[in-house]
Amino acid sequence: xxxxxxxxxxxxxxxxxxxxxxxxxxxxxxxxxxxxxxxxxxxxxxxxxxxxxxxxxxxxxxxxxxxxxxxxxxxxxxxxxxxxxxxxxxxxxxxxxxxxxxxxxxxxxxxxxxxxxxxxxxxxxxxxxxxxxxxxxxxxxxxxxxxxxxxxxxxxxxxxxxxxxxxxxxxxxxxxxxxxxxxxxxxxxxxxxxxxxxxxxxxxxxxxxxxxxxxxxxxxxxxxxxxxxxxxxxxxxxxxxxxxxxxxxxxxxxxxxxxxxxxxxx
Amino acid sequence: xxxxxxxxxxxxxxxxxxxxxxxxxxxxxxxxxxxxxxxxxxxxxxxxxxxxxxxxxxxxxxxxxxxxxxxxxxxxxxxxxxxxxxxxxxxxxxxxxxxxxxxxxxxxxxxxxxxxxxxxxxxxxxxxxxxxxxxxxxxxxxxxxxxxxxxxxxxxxxxxxxxxxxxxxxxxxxxxxxxxxxxxxxxxxxxxxxxxxxxxxxxxxxxxxxxxxxxxxxxxxxxxxxxxxxxxxxxxxxxxxxxxxxxxxxxxxxxxxxxxxxxxxxxxxxxxxxxxxxxxxxxxxxxxxxxxxxxxxxxxxxxxxxxxxxxxxxxxxxxxxxxxxxxxxxxxxxxxxxxxxxxxxxxxxxxxxxxxxxxxxxxxxxxxxxxxxxxxxxxxxxxxxxxxxxxxxxxxxxxxxxxxxxxxxxxxxxxxxxxxxx
Numbered sequence: 001x002x003x004x005x006x007x008x009x010x011x012x013x014x015x016x017x018x019x020x021x022x023x024x025x026x027x028x029x030x031x032x033x034x035x036x037x038x039x040x041x042x043x044x045x046x047x048x049x050x051x052x053x054x055x056x057x058x059x060x061x062x063x064x065x066x067x068x069x070x071x072x073x074x075x076x077x078x079x080x081x082x083x084x085x086x087x088x089x090x091x092x093x094x095x096x097x098x099x100x101x102x103x104x105x106x107x108x109x110x111x112x113x114x115x116x117x118x119x120x121x122x123x124x125x126x127x128x129x130x131x132x133x134x135x136x137x138x139x140x141x142x143x144x145x146x147x148x149x150x151x152x153x154x155x156x157x158x159x160x161x162x163x164x165x166x167x168x169x170x171x172x173x174x175x176x177x178x179x180x181x182x183x184x185x186x187x188x189x190x191x192x193x194x195x196x197x198x199x200x201x202x203x204x205x206x207x208x209x210x211x212x213x214x215x216x217x218x219x220x221x222x223x224x225x226x227x228x229x230x231x232x233x234x235x236x237x238x239x240x241x242x243x244x245x246x247x248x249x250x251x252x253x254x255x256x257x258x259x260x261x262x263x264x265x266x
Numbered sequence: 267x268x269x270x271x272x273x274x275x276x277x278x279x280x281x282x283x284x285x286x287x288x289x290x291x292x293x294x295x296x297x298x299x300x301x302x303x304x305x306x307x308x309x310x311x312x313x314x315x316x317x318x319x320x321x322x323x324x325x326x327x328x329x330x331x332x333x334x335x336x337x338x339x340x341x342x343x344x345x346x347x348x349x350x351x352x353x354x355x356x357x358x359x360x361x362x363x364x365x366x367x368x369x370x371x372x373x374x375x376x377x378x379x380x381x382x383x384x385x386x387x388x389x390x391x392x393x394x395x396x397x398x399x400x401x402x403x404x405x406x407x408x409x410x411x412x413x414x415x416x417x418x419x420x421x422x423x424x425x426x427x428x429x430x431x432x433x434x435x436x437x438x439x440x441x442x443x444x445x446x447x448x449x450x451x452x453x454x455x456x457x458x459x460x461x462x463x464x465x466x467x468x469x470x471x472x473x474x475x476x477x478x479x480x481x482x483x484x485x486x487x488x489x490x491x492x493x494x495x496x497x498x499x500x501x502x503x504x505x506x507x508x509x510x511x512x513x514x515x516x517x518x519x520x521x522x523x524x525x526x527x528x529x530x531x532x533x534x535x536x537x538x539x540x541x542x543x544x545x546x547x548x549x550x551x552x553x554x555x556x557x558x559x560x561x562x563x564x565x566x567x568x569x570x571x572x573x574x575x576x577x578x579x580x581x582x583x584x585x586x587x588x589x590x591x592x593x594x595x596x597x598x599x600x601x602x603x604x605x606x607x608x609x610x611x612x613x614x615x616x617x618x619x620x621x622x623x624x625x626x627x628x629x630x631x632x633x634x635x636x637x638x639x640x641x642x643x644x645x646x647x648x649x650x651x652x653x654x655x656x657x658x659x660x661x662x663x664x665x666x667x668x669x670x671x672x673x674x675x676x677x678x679x680x681x682x683x684x685x686x687x688x
Contacts, residue, residue: 121632147367178301238280240283249314
């Protein structure tokens with residue numbers, strides 16, 4: 001069942017305004033249940049209201065309310081479905097919040113979890129979007145290329161389609177625990193830094209160290225770095241079997257949007 | 267010095283590239299604080315070459331010098347090509363430096379045979395031992411077991427490797443003897459057996475002593491060259507199936523023969539590698555591993571070779587119209603799995619979703635079923651019954667193999683002049 005079926009065209013809409021944070025969304029769920037009025041649209045504070053708005057309600061994000069809703073969700077859904085909710089939120093897609101709201105509501109209203117009801121459009125849409133986000137997180141794990149800097153830090157810029165970097169941080173933490181590293185999302189202007197003790201999220205204040213090419217300046221690199229990049233490039237080149245040449249297949253597995261940061265594609 | 271190393275890298279990657287295996291799956295190993303590396307369990311492809319193949323491991327030969335003269339191998343003794351040998355230290359450094367930059371999941375070490383199988387195996391073992399014990403490297407390691415190497419060496423290598431493999435290369439011993447007179451099946455199956463027994467011993471000892479060191483936790487794999495010798499698909503798949511019956515044989519790879527030594531008259535002259543056949547063999551392999559098919563269902567006396575125009579699952583379905591239609595709202599998982607157009611994932615989704623309510627054609631399509639194929643093999647409470655039974659297998663086959671160009675101007679649904687009069 002989708003929203004359009006629930007509403008005949010002449011009915012007016014309820015709009016909820018919120019701060020576009022995940023906690024804000026959960027607070028909206030809490031408020032909707034306590035007011036018994038459910039939003040037809042979720043909008044960022046300060047955005048234009050649609051025509052025929054019946055009522056506008058502004059959500060004030062409160063951590064305790066958000067917490068209670070999240071605990072309720074965790075109690076009802078499997079851990080996998082909870083991860084799915086997080087992934088869909090990280091998609092940053094325009095309608096992801098309304099999809100999440102409907103999905104959460106359907107689950108809360110049902111006596112048992114509906115997360116496996118793939119005949120339901122919202123459940124299916126959640127699954128598909130979460131899959132795309134998780135795919136992007138896997139792409140990050142696949143295609144991040146560290147460059148060793150002169151001060152011994154392994155640095156990697158990346159520009160994922162979704163905000164999937166938080167889903168990949170644990171991989172880098174677990175794998176590269178004896179080297180200092182930075183992975184930086186150049187589109188969202190934040191990254192994670194591991195200092196051999198802990199991983200922390202950071203932003204560069206003011207100056208972005210990355211040139212337009214997306215790479216560090218040669219002066220900033222360790223003196224052996226060009227050597228290993230050369231090795232890697234030659235290795236990949238040698239490995240190609242000419243009799244099986246199939247660049248379309250290559251692009252299918254390794255989307256061109258990542259090539260900017262792939263050493264072997266420079 | 268560095269130019270020399272770069273040269274070696276090129277020569278020895280060139281020599282290793284015809285090995286198909288690249289998978290880094292099968293082991294999950296958490297990283298250790300302050301040490302390098304872990305194993306991701308599902309395997310990660312870090313790059314793709316221009317032929318579209320995944321690059322997961324640093325796939326490299328220790329040396330491409332070889333005392334053997336196998337007709338199908340690019341590194342055979344009598345070939346005039348550039349030869350090189352890595353030192354243990356060079357290989358260790360290269361692996362670590364590539365790994366630190368997230369280029370690779372680990373090392374896949376293979377080698378030509380120099381001096382003797384034992385000498386070769388010992389040096390390979392030294393590489394992976396140094397990685398594990400001196401550099402505390404916890405990433406993935408796949409190492410070839412050299413046919414003819416002593417059991418003790420293979421057992422020691424098994425302590426450091428995640429996966430070990432011995433390539434069968436040629437699907438019958440008769441053909442192997444023809445192309446590689448210095449080898450026989452015993453030399454291939456002996457190390458395979460040694461690895462298998464090592465794993466069995468480990469699994470038994472682990473029951474009582476938890477700290478028993480791991481032994482080849484990701485199991486074994488092997489490879490067969492397809493199209494270099496006259497074996498049919500039935501022979502190839504029967505061998506693969508019997509290998510899969512050993513518990514720790516995880517993958518059998520099929521490598522479409524690429525004529526690397528064109529001058530050798532024992533080998534067929536091919537214009538192009540048999541890629542379609544290779545693909546069909548992989549599909550058949552998948553059917554055996556994930557779709558609960560027995561090898562005799564895929565190929566038999568009447569059909570010793572796979573159909574190159576349609577996939578083996580559709581081929582089976584058309585030979586067994588009596589099995590269909592399958593009612594997706596009621597049938598068992600294993601029955602649904604047999605429907606062409608429904609994969610493992612969709613079959614699981616169907617079984618979960620139907621608990622919440624009946625599934626119709628729209629919902630099936632949304633879930634991701636290829637209705638174009640599946641429609642002839644299923645019923646759900648709303649599809650009209652025009653299944654393989656009514657349409658006849660010949661007609662369904664014709665519909666599904668028709669080239670799109672021929673249908674120009676005629677929409678698919680108008681083709682249902684359901685009377686194949688040809």
